[in-house]
Amino acid sequence: AQKVTQAQTEISVVEKEDVTLDCVYETRDTTYYLFWYKQPPSGELVFLIRRNSFDEQNEISGRYSWNFQKSTSSFNFTITASQVVDSAVYFCALSEARDDKIIFGKGTRLHILP
Amino acid sequence: NAGVTQTPKFRILKIGQSMTLQCTQDMNHNYMYWYRQDPGMGLKLIYYSVGAGITDKGEVPNGYNVSRSTTEDFPLRLELAAPSQTSVYFCASSYLRGPETQYFGPGTRLLVL
Numbered sequence: 434a435q436k437v438t439q440a441q442t443e444i445s446v447v448e449k450e451d452v453t454l455d456c457v458y459e460t461r462d463t464t465y466y467l468f469w470y471k472q473p474p475s476g477e478l479v480f481l482i483r484r485n486s487f488d489e490q491n492e493i494s495g496r497y498s499w500n501f502q503k504s505t506s507s508f509n510f511t512i513t514a515s516q517v518v519d520s521a522v523y524f525c526a527l528s529e530a531r532d533d534k535i536i537f538g539k540g541t542r543l544h545i546l547p
Numbered sequence: 548n549a550g551v552t553q554t555p556k557f558r559i560l561k562i563g564q565s566m567t568l569q570c571t572q573d574m575n576h577n578y579m580y581w582y583r584q585d586p587g588m589g590l591k592l593i594y595y596s597v598g599a600g601i602t603d604k605g606e607v608p609n610g611y612n613v614s615r616s617t618t619e620d621f622p623l624r625l626e627l628a629a630p631s632q633t634s635v636y637f638c639a640s641s642y643l644r645g646p647e648t649q650y651f652g653p654g655t656r657l658l659v660l
């Protein structure tokens with residue numbers, strides 16, 4: 434069965450600090466996809482990244498980076514030099530290739546303090 | 548290109564009332580989804596559709612119904628509203644099946660009293 438665990442319910446850091454959001458997943462499939470979404474205070478869901486299970490290369494996009502490790506079933510998200518605008522709820526999600534559905538974690542609420 | 552639109556943005560219902568949450572996408576996506584987000588929780592899939600005329604249950608379908616008569620529209624119906632259905636409802640769409648990026652609407656906040 435698919436499962437996504439985001440153990441950190443809420444994190445607060447001071448602006449300009451680096452912060453890592455953890456995501457651990459469970460799946461029986463060898464082909465699957467992982468996602469991160471951002472939900473700012475305005476409420477909409479913003480797609481950040483999608484990775485497939487065959488691509489373990491870490492990815493960097495500006496201040497955002499993602500560390501995918503199949504050995505530990507983790508897909509962690511790091512924000513470098515955090516900014517107040519990064520304050521949001523961040524969701525990790527999983528989809529198996531044979532399935533039509535995406536399963537979301539419970540989210541991590543990130544507070545960036547000025 | 549408006550993407551995914553949802554109406555209404557906010558609604559208060561009395562227990563036992565019914566209503567339809569509207570969802571429309573203009574991206575010609577085959578796949579559409581309805582999720583609910585309870586406070587402090589992630590999204591849970593209610594129903595999804597892989598094309599016009601085809602729908603299927605998700606994780607939490609009880610108390611809801613859907614239909615998909617066109618590619619663009621995927622309404623969600625609550626027949627007998629209950630306080631447990633107080634939530635934020637998100638509609639999403641994608642061009643292909645699951646692993647494809649899903650694009651979300653702005654959400655509908657529903658309060659059942």
